[in-house]
Amino acid sequence: MQPNDARILRGAATIAAPVGVVATVISAIAAGGKGLTGGLVAIAVVALFFGLGSWALMRITQDKPQVAMTAGMLVYVVQILLIGVFIVAFSGTTLFNGRAFGFTLLFTALAWVGGQIRQTLTSRMLYVDPEPSVPPQEEATPVKTGSPDGV
Numbered sequence: 001m002q003p004n005d006a007r008i009l010r011g012a013a014t015i016a017a018p019v020g021v022v023a024t025v026i027s028a029i030a031a032g033g034k035g036l037t038g039g040l041v042a043i044a045v046v047a048l049f050f051g052l053g054s055w056a057l058m059r060i061t062q063d064k065p066q067v068a069m070t071a072g073m074l075v076y077v078v079q080i081l082l083i084g085v086f087i088v089a090f091s092g093t094t095l096f097n098g099r100a101f102g103f104t105l106l107f108t109a110l111a112w113v114g115g116q117i118r119q120t121l122t123s124r125m126l127y128v129d130p131e132p133s134v135p136p137q138e139e140a141t142p143v144k145t146g147s148p149d150g151v
Helices: 003-063 065-089 098-122
Strands: none
Touching: 003 065, 003 098, 065 098
């Protein structure tokens, strides 16, 4: 993992975690135990999907930085689709409060993306490799030309 990638991941998590906790507490106050469960499930879903998405993006762009924008958009679309599938799969559940889950998921996901954006915009990332990718060639020794008898 590149240092910049780790910094962006930490920045996103440090902003999303407090937002998720506050949203879960509000969910617990508004909807009781099922609201608390919904908030905790939402935090887990955001951490899992967005954390894995960030990890996948780091792996994809590690050797091919030129595909970063395309890979980023693809990972983001897959994340949103997977969250949609999760929401549809658990839409009729009685395990947790659906509204508490939805609001906590929404606010935590927006905080995660906002944290990524903020950390990316405020970090100083090199866009040029400071060390040359090709080592400098050593000076060649002069080749003597002429006939073998020294003439």
